Amino acid sequence: MALIVQKYGGTSVGNPDRIKNVASRVAQHRAKGDQIVVVVSAMSGVTDGLIKLAKEIMPLPSEREMDMLLSTGEQTTIALTAMALHALNVPAASLTGAQAGIVTDGGHTKAKIANITPNEVHKLLNAGNVVIVAGFQGMTAEGQITTLGRGGSDLTAIALAAALKADLCQIYTDVDGVYTTDPRIVPNAKKLAEISYDEMLELASLGAKVMQSRSVEFAKKFGVVFEVRSSLNDNPGTLVKEETANMESVVIRGVALDKNQAKITLAHVPDKPGVAARIFKAIGEASINVDMIVQTASHGASGATDISFTTDKADLLKTRKVLEAIQGEVGFKEAIADEKIGKLSIVGVGMRSHTGVAAKMFETLAHAGINIDMISTSEIKISVVINLDKGEAAVKAVHAAFLG
Amino acid sequence: MALIVQKYGGTSVGNPDRIKNVASRVAQHRAKGDQIVVVVSAMSGVTDGLIKLAKEIMPLPSEREMDMLLSTGEQTTIALTAMALHALNVPAASLTGAQAGIVTDGGHTKAKIANITPNEVHKLLNAGNVVIVAGFQGMTAEGQITTLGRGGSDLTAIALAAALKADLCQIYTDVDGVYTTDPRIVPNAKKLAEISYDEMLELASLGAKVMQSRSVEFAKKFGVVFEVRSSLNDNPGTLVKEETANMESVVIRGVALDKNQAKITLAHVPDKPGVAARIFKAIGEASINVDMIVQTASHGASGATDISFTTDKADLLKTRKVLEAIQGEVGFKEAIADEKIGKLSIVGVGMRSHTGVAAKMFETLAHAGINIDMISTSEIKISVVINLDKGEAAVKAVHAAFLG
Numbered sequence: 001m002a003l004i005v006q007k008y009g010g011t012s013v014g015n016p017d018r019i020k021n022v023a024s025r026v027a028q029h030r031a032k033g034d035q036i037v038v039v040v041s042a043m044s045g046v047t048d049g050l051i052k053l054a055k056e057i058m059p060l061p062s063e064r065e066m067d068m069l070l071s072t073g074e075q076t077t078i079a080l081t082a083m084a085l086h087a088l089n090v091p092a093a094s095l096t097g098a099q100a101g102i103v104t105d106g107g108h109t110k111a112k113i114a115n116i117t118p119n120e121v122h123k124l125l126n127a128g129n130v131v132i133v134a135g136f137q138g139m140t141a142e143g144q145i146t147t148l149g150r151g152g153s154d155l156t157a158i159a160l161a162a163a164l165k166a167d168l169c170q171i172y173t174d175v176d177g178v179y180t181t182d183p184r185i186v187p188n189a190k191k192l193a194e195i196s197y198d199e200m201l202e203l204a205s206l207g208a209k210v211m212q213s214r215s216v217e218f219a220k221k222f223g224v225v226f227e228v229r230s231s232l233n234d235n236p237g238t239l240v241k242e243e244t245a246n247m248e249s250v251v252i253r254g255v256a257l258d259k260n261q262a263k264i265t266l267a268h269v270p271d272k273p274g275v276a277a278r279i280f281k282a283i284g285e286a287s288i289n290v291d292m293i294v295q296t297a298s299h300g301a302s303g304a305t306d307i308s309f310t311t312d313k314a315d316l317l318k319t320r321k322v323l324e325a326i327q328g329e330v331g332f333k334e335a336i337a338d339e340k341i342g343k344l345s346i347v348g349v350g351m352r353s354h355t356g357v358a359a360k361m362f363e364t365l366a367h368a369g370i371n372i373d374m375i376s377t378s379e380i381k382i383s384v385v386i387n388l389d390k391g392e393a394a395v396k397a398v399h400a401a402f403l404g
Numbered sequence: 405m406a407l408i409v410q411k412y413g414g415t416s417v418g419n420p421d422r423i424k425n426v427a428s429r430v431a432q433h434r435a436k437g438d439q440i441v442v443v444v445s446a447m448s449g450v451t452d453g454l455i456k457l458a459k460e461i462m463p464l465p466s467e468r469e470m471d472m473l474l475s476t477g478e479q480t481t482i483a484l485t486a487m488a489l490h491a492l493n494v495p496a497a498s499l500t501g502a503q504a505g506i507v508t509d510g511g512h513t514k515a516k517i518a519n520i521t522p523n524e525v526h527k528l529l530n531a532g533n534v535v536i537v538a539g540f541q542g543m544t545a546e547g548q549i550t551t552l553g554r555g556g557s558d559l560t561a562i563a564l565a566a567a568l569k570a571d572l573c574q575i576y577t578d579v580d581g582v583y584t585t586d587p588r589i590v591p592n593a594k595k596l597a598e599i600s601y602d603e604m605l606e607l608a609s610l611g612a613k614v615m616q617s618r619s620v621e622f623a624k625k626f627g628v629v630f631e632v633r634s635s636l637n638d639n640p641g642t643l644v645k646e647e648t649a650n651m652e653s654v655v656i657r658g659v660a661l662d663k664n665q666a667k668i669t670l671a672h673v674p675d676k677p678g679v680a681a682r683i684f685k686a687i688g689e690a691s692i693n694v695d696m697i698v699q700t701a702s703h704g705a706s707g708a709t710d711i712s713f714t715t716d717k718a719d720l721l722k723t724r725k726v727l728e729a730i731q732g733e734v735g736f737k738e739a740i741a742d743e744k745i746g747k748l749s750i751v752g753v754g755m756r757s758h759t760g761v762a763a764k765m766f767e768t769l770a771h772a773g774i775n776i777d778m779i780s781t782s783e784i785k786i787s788v789v790i791n792l793d794k795g796e797a798a799v800k801a802v803h804a805a806f807l808g
Binding site: 016019020050053054056057058061062064065066068069071072075076078079080082083084086087093094096099120143145 | 420423424454457458460461462465466468469470472473475476479480482483484486487488490491497498500503524547549
C-alpha cells in the first residue's frame with residue numbers, strides 16, 4: 001500500500017464539475033489500495049475575486065488581513081472536494097493548512113514553512129479517509145493564519161510528501177509534463193520522462209513556467225520525488241528527482257526562452273574598486289532581482305568600463321529611479337535600457353561531462369544569423385541575451401541542433 | 405473606558421460600501437475612548453451561494469464539511485472589515501471563531517458553545533486594536549471547525565460579551581429595536597425602551613423575528629445586558645435585561661402573531677392512560693417541534709377524546725407520516741390538519757400582578773367577532789389560535805385594547 005500526495009491546481013478544481021472529475025480520479029487511485037492525500041488550490045477566479053473585494057475596501061490592504069481573506073479560497077475547495085468524494089462513497093475529510101499541522105514563520109503573504117506535524121493527517125488516513133488539505137496556507141506557532149505566496153500549493157504538496165514520507169508526490173496541472181522546450185514554439189518538442197532537481201531549478205528560473213523554484217528547492221532538500229502530469233488525461237508525466245548516472249548521457253535537457261527580461265547598460269562607469277558593489281547594493285536594497293551581470297574590460301586610457309545587467313521588465317522603472325539616485329555618486333555617464341531582449345538558455349547536467357557545448361550553441365546561433373549580446377554560464381546552464389525578435393528562431397535552431 | 409461588543413448582521417456588511425459604513429460607525433464609537441469588539445456575519449448572499457455550490461456537488465453534504473465550507477463566509481467579512489478600519493487609520497485585527505477562543509461541542513452545523521478563552525481578544529484589545537471576530541463559528545477542543553446554527557452570530561456576540569465582561573453588547577440589525585407589535589400591521593406600534601429576558605424569550609418563540617431564543621437564553625443565563633438597534637440610523641434601540649420592579653407596572657409588553665403554525669386535530673382518541681405519551685413520543689422522535697397541545701374532555705360514554713396540537717407548517721407533511729404510522733396502534737379515528745390558523749399572543753411580566761388580563765383579551769376578540777380555537781397560557785404569556793384570515797384584525801384589536 002503506497003502513500004501518494006496529489007496536488008490539483010485552481011483550473012483543475014475551477015467549478016463543481018471539475019471538482020467531481022478530480023474526485024473520480026482520486027477514487028480510481030484509491031481503488032488500487034493506495035492511501036491518498038489531496039492538496040488543492042482555490043478554484044480559479046476565486047482568489048482574484050477576493051483580491052478585487054479587498055481593493056474596493058482599500059488600495060493596499062494589510063498583509064495579515066489578506067492572508068485571513070485569501071485562505072478562505074482553499075478552505076472552500078477542500079470542503080467541496082471532500083463532498084465530491086463522499087458522493088462517490090469514498091470516505092474523505094478536509095483539513096485547513098493549520099489543521100494539517102503546517103507551521104510557518106510570520107512572513108504574511110509569503111510565509112516560509114517552518115515545520116510540519118501531520119498528526120491529524122495520519123489519524124484520518126489510518127481511519128481510511130482520503131485526506132484533503134488546503135494548499136497555499138499555514139499557521140504560525142502563535143496561531144496567525146499565513147499564506148505561502150506564489151506556487152504555494154505546490155510547496156504544500158511537496159512539504160507534506162516529505163513530512164509524511166510519501167512514496168510519490170504528483171503535481172497535476174494543465175500541461176502533460178516538462179518539455180524539451182515550449183511546444184508552442186517547437187512543435188516536435190519532446191516530453192521528458194525524467195529530469196534532475198538542478199535542471200528543473202534552472203528551467204524554473206529561466207521562464208519555463210511549470211513550477212516555482214522554491215517548491216523544487218524544497219523537494220531537492222528533502223529528496224521528494226515528484227511527478228508533473230496532466231489532470232486532463234492519463235499520460236505519464238515527468239519525474240523530477242535526484243540526478244542519476246545515466247542522466248549525464250544526455251547533453252542538454254531543455255531549451256528555454258525568457259521574454260520578460262530587460263537589459264540595462266551603464267556606460268562609462270569609473271573603473272575603480274567598490275563601484276560595482278555600490279551599484280548592486282543600491283539595487284538589491286530596492287528588492288530588485290538582478291539576473292545576468294556582464295562587465296566589459298576597461299576602455300583603455302579613459303579608466304572607464306561598461307556594466308550591463310538584466311532584470312525583470314516589471315522592475316525597470318524602479319531600477320531607473322535607483323540608478324538616477326546614485327548616478328552622481330557613482331559617476332557613470334548614462335543608463336541605457338533595452339526591453340527588446342530575450343534570454344535563451346540551454347540546461348543539462350550532461351554539460352559537465354561533454355565539452356564543446358557552448359561552442360556548438362554559439363555556432364548554431366551564428367549560422368542562424370543571430371547576434372549574441374551577453375553571455376552567462378553556470379555548471380549546468382548557458383544563457384545568452386539576444387534580440388527579442390530573434391527569440392523564437394533561436395529556440396528552433398538550438399533545439400534542432402541539440403535535441404533534434 | 406467601556407468595553408463594547410457590537411454585532412453586525414449579513415445585510416449590514418452586504419457589500420464593500422456597507423462594510424465601510426460599519427467601519428465608520430465603529431471608528432466613531434472608538435473615538436469616544438471605548439474598547440470595541442465587532443462580531444460580523446457572512447455578507448448577505450454569501451452563505452446561500454456556498455450552500456448552492458455544495459448542493460451542486462451532492463444533495464446532502466456532510467455536516468462536518470458544511471461547517472468547513474460555511475465558516476469561510478464570516479472569515480471573509482472579518483478580513484474586509486479590518487481592512488475598512490485600517491482605511492480609516494483605526495488599528496484593527498481580525499480573528500476567526502477558533503482564534504477568538506470560542507470552543508464548542510462537536511455538534512456540526514448546530515454546535516453549542518462549551519467555553520470561551522478570549523486571550524487573543526484581550527491581547528489585541530490591550531494593544532489598542534478594534535478586534536473583529538467571525539460570528540457563527542467555533543472550534544472543538546479537538547480542533548474541528550464548527551458552526552453554531554441559526555442566529556449563531558448573535559450568540560457569538562452575547563457569549564463574547566459574557567466572557568469579556570463587556571459593559572454593553574449591541575446587536576445591530578435592520579430594525580430599530582423591539583416593538584409592541586409588528587409596525588407593518590399596527591402603524592402606531594411603539595418601540596420598547598427596555599424588555600426583560602423572559603418577555604424577549606416569549607416574543608422570540610412567538611414569531612417576532614428579532615432574535616433566536618438561544619441567544620436570549622444565553623444572555624439571561626450570564627446576565628448580559630444587550631441592546632437591539634439599527635445599523636442604518638443612530639436611534640436608541642431596545643435594552644434587553646433582567647426584569648426590574650418597574651417593568652411589572654406595564655400589563656403587557658407586546659403582541660405577536662405567528663402565521664407559520666398548523667393545527668392538527670386527532671379525532672376520537674381512546675381515552676386511556678399512555679395514549680398521549682405514545683403520540684407525542686413518536687412525534688418528538690421525528691424531531692418535530694410541537695407548540696400548543698389541547699385535549700378536550702372525554703366524549704361521555706364513548707370513552708374517546710379529541711387532541712389538538714400545533715406545529716410548524718414546514719413539519720406538517722412529516723407529522724402526517726408519523727401519525728399514519730401509529731394510527732393503528734393508537735386507534736384514533738382521523739387526523740385533521742388546518743393550515744389556515746394564526747397564533748396570537750400577548751406577553752408581559754405585568755400579567756403576574758394584574759388580574760383579568762386573559763378575560764380582557766378574550767372579550768376584545770369577541771367584540772371584534774373573532775372566534776378562539778385553542779388557548780394556552782404561561783406565567784407571562786397568553787396565546788390563542790384563531791382563523792388566519794382574522795389574524796391582523798386580531799392584532800389591531802388587542803394592541804389597541806392593551807397598548808393604545
